[in-house]
Amino acid sequence: MIPAMYLASLGAILFCIGLLGVFTNKNGIIVLMCVEIMLNAVNLNFVAGALHYGDVTGWVFTAIAIAIAAAEVAVGLAIFLALFSSRESIVLDEVMLLRN
Amino acid sequence: MFGNPLTILTLGPILAGFAFMLVAWAAPPSKRKEISQYIRLLIFAFSLLLLSLSTLMFLESYSGISWTSLALNEYVYDNCANAEIAIEAGGCSLVDGFGVSWHVGVDGLSFPMVWLTTLLIPISMLVEWNAKKGAQFHSLILMMEGALIGVFVSLDLFVFYTFWELTLIPMFFLILLWGGENRKYAAQKFFIYTFTASVLMLLGILVMYYFTRVPVWDGNLTGRAFDITLMASSSNTLGSAFLGGFGMQKAVFLLLLVGFAAKMPSVPVHTWLPDAHVQAPTAGSMLLAGVMLKMGAYGFLRIAVELLPGAMVHYQLLLIVLGMISLVYGAMVCLGQTNLKRMVAYSSVSHMGLIFIGIATMQPLGIAGAIFMMLAHGIISPYLFAVCGAFKHHYHTLEIGSMRGIAKFSPWLGGHMMAAWMGSLGLPLMAGFVAEVAIMIAFWMAFGWWVILPALTLIITAAYYLWSMQRTIFEGGDEGQLPDSLHGDEPVDVSWHENAGMFILAVFAIVLGVLPFIFFDMMSSYSNEFVTEVLLDVLNEVMP
């Protein structure tokens, strides 16, 4: 059995990687993927918790969180598509009609 | 609650104004002109009705009410006497949830202002009888009347403040829709300026609110109330340390002072006034100078002075300095003006300075004089502005240097100008003089030789008024000199309605100058009540 601590630490590391990725990358898709990494970190934590406490709800949470992540990707891609069709770019810093 | 005449005086005109406005607005375009004529008459009749109502209230002083024996914090036509119990019983509460009540009443301080308002409204309508879009114009004025009276009669600070701000809106539109060339700037400045100042006042009011706890009162979410009489009952006994002590009293006093000083206006927060006046239509100017400026003085007395006498004593010097600067500086600036209306506007600044001075003397006489000044200036300054309006209307200019010998072409106008100008410069037997004398006597008793400053200002006042008359209605040789703005048209005299309106003002200015006791006695009794019941204790505790 892998100690919950390890999983949680991995989760933390993944989370940080995702977060760093979010604001260092300019491409929308990559940013979306970084968010997914963060959500996976969450999943790891839930799994770790479920393991640690022997609680079944943790697994349920994980499953739902994955669903949420999927929904989020779907919405995100849809938005990026719409954006691309109007601007022909999904590089975040090139889309700056709205500011100040 | 709604059977009270004061409620009628307050809400009646607002609702009626709205109704008339809607009718005028909804009228079919083909008949709009005709309907508008009728509406104008109806509005005028309505305002006369209100005037007769307030006059009847006054006449009752000879049968029922004795204004001169009212105790402090006792009001006539009070719908909510003994507020703590009455409000709890639900007799006059407006929003229980945070302690707002519909509490109205008048005393020797507020009644003259109420009466003045009801008097000035029909007169200002009369003077601008032929305003464009008359129905809307007059309904706005009618709404204004309600709001103004609301300020003077409401004894609940929330309602007071609401009416206070509400007065801005009709005035704002009067300036905006009927104003001069530069009206946008003026209206904005007017609104922003007074609004900002009143926000500070609001802070003061809120602090007072937070300190006015009403433990017995169920259903009150905040456990506090805005009622002035409730505040007064805790503030008038010095030992109870209203507002948690003297320090807070001072702070609140200053906040209120800023709010009211900007309204009065006092130097250095006066610069909105000239612009607003110059751009406002005649009726707007008349009401602005006649009543709206008095709101500042009234509020100052009713709230800052009456509820925070200790702080007033503490800041006596500040008041004097403010008043003195307004007085002298305002007069000096008048001397440097070339626009008639602007000059008159600055003269208001100057005269309002006297009110601060009168209050700061802390003599019953001085305070009564200050209150009388409010009334007197409330009659004379509309007169001044009516004259200015006639110039604007018939000669299309207000530049002092652009015309000469106008009295030749417009003898009525010349006569009215003379009467108004003389009234404003403090000619005896006109209302302004009474106030000046009362304030000056009290001033000497309080400050001695400093009286030289206000006294010398009287000379400056005379100088700018005479100078402006000399340059407009006089001189010009046998031919006279018409302003270019007339474009060669035949000069005309004031129209009958202007003449009538100005005459009424002149008559009242003189009646109140010859027989000032009509109003002075009730003011005097109010101020004496205040001084002997409150101020003497404060003076004896605070001054040493």
Next chain:
Amino acid sequence: MSDTKTSEMRFLPIIGLCLLFPLLRMFGGEMATGTPFTALESAFLIPLIPMVIFPVIAILGQMNHGDEAWRERFKEGGMIALCTLAISLSLTIWLAIEFFTKGSSFEDPLRASVFNWINFETITQDAAGNWIHLKSDSLGVGLWIDNVSMMLLFVASFLCFLICWFSLGYMNTDPVNKDRNHRFYAEFVLFTAGMLGMVLADSFLWLFIFWEIMGLCSYLLIGFYYERPSAAYAAKKAFLTTRVGDVFLLIGLLMLYDIYGSLEFAVIFGDPSLHGTVDVNMLRWALIMLFIGAVGKSAQFPLHVWLPDAMEGPTPVSALIHAATMVNAGLYLVARFVPFFDVTGHGHGVEGLGDVAILIAWIGGITAFMAALIAFVQNDIKKVLAYSTMSQLAYIFTGLGVALWFYNHGEHHAAVIAFGASMFHLFNHAMAKGMLFMASGSVIHEMHHAHHGSHDEMDPQDMRNMGGLAGKLPITSTAMAIGSASIIGIPLIGGFWSKEGIVAETWNAAALHGGTWLLVPAFLILLTAGMTGFYMTRMWMMTFAGKPKTVYADKVHEHTPWIPTPLITLSVISLLGGFALAVLGATHWLGEAEAFGTAIHEHGLVFAILDTIVHAFLPTDMFLFLITWVAISISLVVGPAMAMRIHGGRLKSGESAPRLISWILPLSSKFGRTQVDDLANSGLADALHRRLYFDELYDWAIGKTVIPLAYALSWFDKNVIDGAIKGIEWGSQKISGDVRKLTTGRPSDYIMMAVIGTFSILILLWGVI
């Protein structure tokens, strides 16, 4: 011409009826209360009726503008005014009768209270420093009629009536005034109300109130020809200059109120012990303040500059306001000082006020001399009279100063004489000067008439355009001669009786009672006596003697109705009134309230006349005897003789002066002739022409201080005060713009910011725990 003559006759019955107003009033009282109203009960009507009539005339006149009936039948309001003044006059006479029958006096004036103007309360600090309620008080309106006010009341209402009469001829026949006379009459009655009210007032406050009303009317009437820039300017100048004085007067009132706790004569003149000890220093300043007010109103140095310019007004105005009545207000006010000064046991005065009295005398002396000096060079007939007025008023001020000085030094008898003489001079001067102005008006009017229709410029007031009018204007020239004599103080005529008293008492005080400080005014007024002789004679000679200097002067003849009547009336009064009243003991009556005719009553008429003459010409004290005769000789001989030498001369052949004065003209040519061109072109004359530079000095001072300051302040207001507000607005907009720049538009920046926020929160929470 004859139409207007008959119109004069036609109106007489109406005026007569108006004079019967007291009967109506008595009857009214009978109807109302069962007992007839007394004169005192009706006295408030004296100022009230004119005051009410003022708007009536003004409004009716404006409404009936140009109406024929209004012009002819109502004389553009003149008739209404005249009737009003007749009523006031009749009430005054009624009041006078009651006054004499009741035997009222200074100590026991007629008093009536009308209503309380304002009621109020005051607080004060007690000895321990505690604030206490002082008292409930009121400023009331009431009447106070003692000898001086009775005299002045009569003078005022009588002269108002006469001058109004005069105006009907003078104003209504001048085409310049067509359709604007209603304004004149309205303001005229308002003025009357002011003057009568001031005299009747029972408190300093109401004295001041009516005083200001008069100031207003003076302003309005000086500016009657408002379209002339000079008139508008003069009106403004008059108002502002007197306003300066008025403001100080107001301050004086405030101080008096503080000292005595009241402004009513009854309280103030009562026993000062009622008010605790009076602070002498404070009282001194209060009186000085009041005196400055008087100086302004009576056109004394240094606030004298307005009076000569005030001659821009129509002549009746000059006659009434600027010679006979309003300018006397200042004197009346100073006369009211007596109770403050009187320490002789008859009053409750305060010691140590002698310096105020000396100040008053000095101002009087300086003004008298200065005005006479300037009058030397004036060519405008009205200006000469204006300076003469100033000078004569200054005499009275000197006399009052001396009287007050005596009062304050316990010299009751001398004080009474000086005071009585001063007040008597006021009377004489008012009558004479009112008449002189009317006469000059007559001259101007006729000159104007003669000039009317021609196209060249001619100033009808300039005496250099006149000359030789004595034959053409018999009534006017006689009246003017009598008036001048009265002013000069020709023995036995009018002003002599009072002026001698003033001069003598001044010297008496200065030389015999140790009033060293009074020596200067004494010298000055003595000198002025001679100068008066010079400039009055010069005026008369330039106008009436010699040959006509212009063609217009040759065409002049006397024909206007309404004008001669007042001239004749006043001539008689000026000629004989002085002497008659002197014999009756006017001086004592005015000074001490001794009943009229005490001397006659006790010693018989002949003795009384002799006694009066002996007193005047042969004072027992040798020094005063000397002074008296110096004064007589220089005013009777030196001054007039010099004037005749320069300006005198016979009339054109074929003309003869009226009998009464026909001896003067040959006499005037006897003194030879002096050319004064060199002198007239000298720097001194220039200085005098420019009124000793006072006007320029004031103009310069105001132009260099007040006006620039006013412009600077309005600049300051516009740019600094308003600018500060705008600056705040600009600053907050700037900050706002900077804040908005943080919203860069880049999502990565937003996330970066959020992460920073997250870590801040974490660190903060960590720190808290």
Next chain:
Amino acid sequence: MSTLTLISDPQTATALLPEFTLIVGIALLILIPNLGKGTFRLPIPNTNIRIPYLFGGERFAFTSSPRIPGVISVFTLLFSTALALWSQMEEPLSDSNVWCIATTGEAFNSCAGMIEPSLLKIDGFSRLLEIVFYGALMLCGVAMWSRMPATPRFMIHAQVLAGRREDERIAKLLDNRRQVDFHILLLMVALGMSVVVLANDLFVLFIGLELASLSSYVLVAFMKENDEAPEAGMKYFIVGSVASAVGLYGISLLYLWNGNLQISELASSWQAMDSIDPLALAGLAFIVVTIGFKVSAAPFHLAAPDAYSGASSPVAGVLATASKAMGFVVLLRVLVSITMPESGEAFWVPVVGLLAAVTMTWGNFGALSSESPKRMLAYSSVAHAGYLLAAVAALGLNTSREGDHVVAELIVAAMLFHLTVLVLFKLGSFLVLSMLESEGRGSKLEDLYGLAKREPLIATALFIFMLSLAGVPPLSGFLSKLLLVSGIVDATVHNSMTFDDGVIAAIRSLHWVFLLALFVFLNSALSLFYYLRVGWVMFFEDPPTRKRLVYAPFLRITLMLCMVGTLAFGIGPLADHLLTLVSNAAETFFG
């Protein structure tokens, strides 16, 4: 737990009636517009017997009307609102009105006695907030009736005028389809928000949050025809999804710490802690970040102005009101229900206080010179979040005052009141902008020029909304601020306080949270300027055109109702009723 129990249990069904109504509404939205002449050909060879099943095929003209989806969603929301309101009409404070839904799907009257973990809790607090959400979304729905899609519709209209009827049909259908999409999303948001406010379990709460958020991302980007909407949607999505991820991570940390996400369990564990576990603390902090994003608190608000100005106005209005209300519910749940100590000051007071001060100042300064009315409203929304955060900070002081008033309840009541009336005037002003938007304007201040000359009544309404936002008496915006400040004052100032030594000294002796009250006040004063500016460009400047605005009777009526409400909830009996409602809700919040 089974879905079946959820529906079949009458008690549960009754308790969750408004939510079920929403689900039914969503179903109707899917079904009704698809009703058509669809037939099913019987699979019998050589025959052509078609059995109509009224689905698909050529749509009925009536059901395919572009109005229909809007009508359905608005009436669904209206119905839900009525149900929610109705459930609170009687005995709002008694236990009989409180329901807990267990994981089994059964509903219990008293949550305390439950053995099984409860998922949802229905009480006065949640019902009131549901009313707020539904109300806001309803207004949004009404605004959308007449204008979808924004720009292309006008183009199609031009073609219709040219006589191309076929295109009109396509346009209508397109319109209808988009309406359906939009309104489904709208109801989804409603459902998500309901779940958030009902949730008694942190994870359930988070699911609701995600449901609402994801739908709102799409709503923001919905007007994809114009260039700004997708950009706005993208920014909102990126920042929002990162925030949710962070929040979810925080929840997972809490799970790691506690092993259970029941709010009551978390609360008791928190109370039992001697010193705060770093894990729990970090979890809490991360959740706060998410909420910060939701309520657009500085510095997490930066995407909000962009999103608001890019989104169509009604949607922006929803974000500014309902979404914000939801955020504050979460905040209250997390900070008050879980971490509030029995007595004494909560540890997060400095954080929230600081957030509040920064947020309101930043928001107001941002709005001060904003040239776009929508951005201005966005910044103002930030400022309002700051005011509410200040109240939360005061709540954290945990002051108890003698007498019958409980400070905490006052503060929560004030917040609820504020959130409720905010819907009227904040969303109301967005609705006015949406009228402008339908003619292609509304993103610049110039677009408001002279509105008073074109539409005096609408301009007056907007002016009143602005004044209410600024907090001018007697409008409801003032009352709400007054209550907020009252709460802060009550929490910090004590009855026996004296100010004898001067105000500065006295204030220094107070808890620093008091300064937030002053901050609220000063910021309100500052905000007045930019609100008034909207007023006078409407009244002073000359309009670019004299044309009337789009004729949308229901929207106009709704606007007028908002205006009247803004006034009536400020003063008068209606205000009293609302105050009673919110104070009851506040009382139930504390249970």
